[in-house]
Amino acid sequence: xxxxxxxxxxxxxxxxxxxxxxxxxxxxxxxxxxxxxxxxxxxxxxxxxxxxxxxxxxxxxxxxxxxxxxxxxxxxxxxxxxxxxxxxxxxxxxxxxxxxxxxxxxxxxxxxxxxxxxxxxxxxxxxxxxxxxxxxxxxxxxxxxxxxxxxxxxxxxxxxxxxxxxxxxxxxxxxxxxxxxxxxxxxxxxxxxxxxxxxxxxxxxxxxxxxxxxxxxxxxxxxxxxxxxxxxxxxxxxxxxxxxxxxxxxxxxxxxxxxxxxxxxxxxxxxxxxxxxxxxxxxxxxxxxxxxxxxxxxxxxxxxxxxxxxxxxxxxxxxxxxxxxxxxxxxx
Numbered sequence: 001x002x003x004x005x006x007x008x009x010x011x012x013x014x015x016x017x018x019x020x021x022x023x024x025x026x027x028x029x030x031x032x033x034x035x036x037x038x039x040x041x042x043x044x045x046x047x048x049x050x051x052x053x054x055x056x057x058x059x060x061x062x063x064x065x066x067x068x069x070x071x072x073x074x075x076x077x078x079x080x081x082x083x084x085x086x087x088x089x090x091x092x093x094x095x096x097x098x099x100x101x102x103x104x105x106x107x108x109x110x111x112x113x114x115x116x117x118x119x120x121x122x123x124x125x126x127x128x129x130x131x132x133x134x135x136x137x138x139x140x141x142x143x144x145x146x147x148x149x150x151x152x153x154x155x156x157x158x159x160x161x162x163x164x165x166x167x168x169x170x171x172x173x174x175x176x177x178x179x180x181x182x183x184x185x186x187x188x189x190x191x192x193x194x195x196x197x198x199x200x201x202x203x204x205x206x207x208x209x210x211x212x213x214x215x216x217x218x219x220x221x222x223x224x225x226x227x228x229x230x231x232x233x234x235x236x237x238x239x240x241x242x243x244x245x246x247x248x249x250x251x252x253x254x255x256x257x258x259x260x261x262x263x264x265x266x267x268x269x270x271x272x273x274x275x276x277x278x279x280x281x282x283x284x285x286x287x288x289x290x291x292x293x294x295x296x297x298x299x300x301x302x303x304x305x306x307x308x309x310x311x312x313x314x315x316x317x318x319x320x321x322x323x324x325x326x327x328x329x330x331x332x
Contacts (some may be wrong), residue, residue: 002045011039022313037315043111057086057224060093061310062305064116066109066126067149068195070102070224072253073275074295078127078149081299089307096303097121104129104192113137123310125302127162128152130196144309146316148302149295150197159316161302163293165197168323169204171291172249175214175325179268179288185217185245187238191226191252202252202274217244228257235261259286274324279331294321 004022008015013032020028021036022045024097024231042189065082079098086096097119100325109128114137116124124141127149128134135154137146144158151160176183188205190198204223210216220238224231231254239245239262250258250271259269271278274292280289298321306314326332 002040002043004111006043007036007039007045010037010043037313040313041315060095061122061307062120063094063096063306063310064119064121064124064143065098065303066112066116066124066128067098068102068104068109068127068226069100072229073277074253074273075100075127075149075166076275077295078299081296081301082125082303083299084308085300085303090309092322094307094310102295103227104132104194106131106194109134110137113141117141119142123306125306126152129192129194131194144306144307146302149298150195152196159305159318161298161305161319161321162197163298163321163323165200166204168272168291168293169201169206169251170208171204171323172201172251172323173205173208173212173214175270175289176209176247176249177214178266182214182216183247183268185242186215186219186247186249187235187242187245187259188221188249189224189231189251189254190218190221191254192223198252205249205251218242220245224252224254224258226253228254228260230254230257232257232261234258236263239263239265255281255287274332279326282326282328282331285328289325289327292324293327294324297321 004015004018007018017028017032018036021033067075083094086094095114099115101108101112106129110133121143122142124145125148126145130152137153139156147157147160149162188202190202192198222234222238224234235258246267248267248269252272255271259281263312269287271287274290278287278290282290301319308314309316
């Protein structure tokens with residue numbers, strides 16, 4: 001069995017330093033922390049988990065969560081998964097604080113990060129903007145943090161739990177290709193270029209379309225902020241300007257508004273996620289398919305991984321959830 005003493009000897013640092021790294025307490029230089037955690041993973045260090053969980057009762061942990069979920073029904077299952085994970089470990093002193101934000105205004109996301117720090121969070125799990133300012137705010141808290149649902153470009157984040165958005169985009173394009181015929185024009189709606197996942201899904205979609213050569217007309221891309229009213233207006237405007245468009249890809253939220261914006265025009269429409277309003281539109285034949293991404297599992301596993309890290313000091317691994325195609329015949 002690998003011990004703290006073994007890790008101290010193999011890394012050349014004191015046992016006290018190793019203990020602070022594994023239990024995420026006290027100040028340790030980033031390069032030392034990285035060295036100790038890497039060596040612990042390499043040697044297969046396994047702490048006394050039962051003892052750690054009992055000790056957690058004496059030192060409660062709060063996990064702060066940031067979600068752009070206000071007005072977006074997709075996140076209801078993410079939150080349900082998070083709450084279930086929180087409930088399982090509640091007796092060991094864990095709690096979560098969820099801040100829900102509407103949309104992707106950078107200022108709001110940064111304010112949420114600061115609030116969680118002020119509220120005494122020991123760690124942060126965030127579906128947030130992939131910008132230098134937001135990442136700087138997360139890193140500036142000196143708290144461990146991870147990404148859920150949409151990844152961020154920070155080497156400091158512990159892990160990512162969410163879908164392969166690029167693969168999701170290629171799946172949509174592949175499905176479009178096998179519908180047969182060439183599309184005269186496609187309108188793509190996405191939430192925000194600030195979100196890494198939102199860009200990745202469009203990249204996968206566009207690159208696969210090009211390989212499959214199914215487009216003869218324009219491929220246009222518009223942001224809707226995941227807002228139904230804005231999505232409706234964007235669709236109405238673009239269809240008025242480009243009446244040749246016969247395909248609508250709603251890559252994130254704002255689905256009800258976007259479909260309403262077509263004013264009943266005969267179009268091929270497909271979208272993402274599996275919420276009740278989308279299911280109803282598929283049942284009615286207005287939407288042909290959707291690709292969903294296990295939101296409950298994203299919420300549950302993102303919290304569990306952070307709980308395990310706070311207990312054990314083990315570096316959590318990424319979890320890529322499954323992209324699942326739903327059509328009328330296999331709706332749940």
